[in-house]
Amino acid sequence: MIDMKIIIRKRGHIGFPIIIPHWLFTNKSLIRKFCNNQLEMNLTEEEIKKIAKDLKKCKKVFNKLELISVESADGEIVKIYL
Amino acid sequence: MNNSFGKRFTELRKNKKMTQEEVAEKLGVSPQAVSKWENDISYPDVTLLLEIAQMFDTTVDFLLGKENVAETLLIPEEKRKDPNLMLLKIRVSTQDGDKVKVNIPLAIAKILIASDNSNFTFGDKSISLKDIDFEQLLSMIDQGVIGKLVELETAEGDIVEIYVE
Numbered sequence: 001m002i003d004m005k006i007i008i009r010k011r012g013h014i015g016f017p018i019i020i021p022h023w024l025f026t027n028k029s030l031i032r033k034f035c036n037n038q039l040e041m042n043l044t045e046e047e048i049k050k051i052a053k054d055l056k057k058c059k060k061v062f063n064k065l066e067l068i069s070v071e072s073a074d075g076e077i078v079k080i081y082l
Numbered sequence: 083m084n085n086s087f088g089k090r091f092t093e094l095r096k097n098k099k100m101t102q103e104e105v106a107e108k109l110g111v112s113p114q115a116v117s118k119w120e121n122d123i124s125y126p127d128v129t130l131l132l133e134i135a136q137m138f139d140t141t142v143d144f145l146l147g148k149e150n151v152a153e154t155l156l157i158p159e160e161k162r163k164d165p166n167l168m169l170l171k172i173r174v175s176t177q178d179g180d181k182v183k184v185n186i187p188l189a190i191a192k193i194l195i196a197s198d199n200s201n202f203t204f205g206d207k208s209i210s211l212k213d214i215d216f217e218q219l220l221s222m223i224d225q226g227v228i229g230k231l232v233e234l235e236t237a238e239g240d241i242v243e244i245y246v247e
Contacts, residue, residue, distance in 0.1 A: 058187040061167055069184075
């Protein structure tokens with residue numbers, strides 16, 4: 001399975017991709033830490049389990065989905081592909 | 083969004099649970115021709131585009147890669163797409179020229195909205211989407227509404243659009 005890719009590029013510079021293995025971003029413990037600690041989302045264990053399951057499913061259905069794309073006015077680009 | 087015609091075609095065919103042979107038979111072409119379309123080696127005749135769009139319950143615009151469904155449509159129950167194959171798309175364009183695109187698979191969006199954590203903020207100006215009733219939007223989607231669901235312009239000139247496709 002292809003991994004999650006984060007691309008960061010600044011105007012006039014060569015962008016570089018950060019590859020995140022699929023087993024890492026579908027890891028329940030990491031989802032819990034990221035969502036509940038970093039984003040203060042207070043997801044329940046049931047919701048975390050469902051997100052991990054759905055992420056795996058979405059990865060198969062929407063392969064190379066552009067999850068997030070941010071383009072700033074000064075030319076910085078951040079893209080996250082699932 | 084799949085960028086090539088072939089990828090979009092393949093996705094639509096799989097959504098309809100059809101084989102390349104079945105598509106070929108319906109369109110009166112060879113299965114090899116369908117295989118070539120899906121691999122972006124060749125493209126269907128322009129006269130077939132409408133027939134393909136109707137077969138897959140989509141639009142010629144979508145087949146040709148137009149990103150957003152500009153209009154809002156109510157799809158009859160028997161023609162609705164599997165919600166697990168749908169995307170909730172949020173587009174934010176700020177007055178400063180920043181552009182944010184978020185494509186969330188509907189299955190995941192439902193979990194986030196149900197957990198009452200749909201407080202998305204963008205940038206320093208904190209364009210908050212918490213005032214948008216996402217539960218109401220999900221209810222509309224469940225009833226078969228697709229396309230552009232929300233378009234709003236803030237007092238600062240920022241534009242927020244929400245689509246489901």
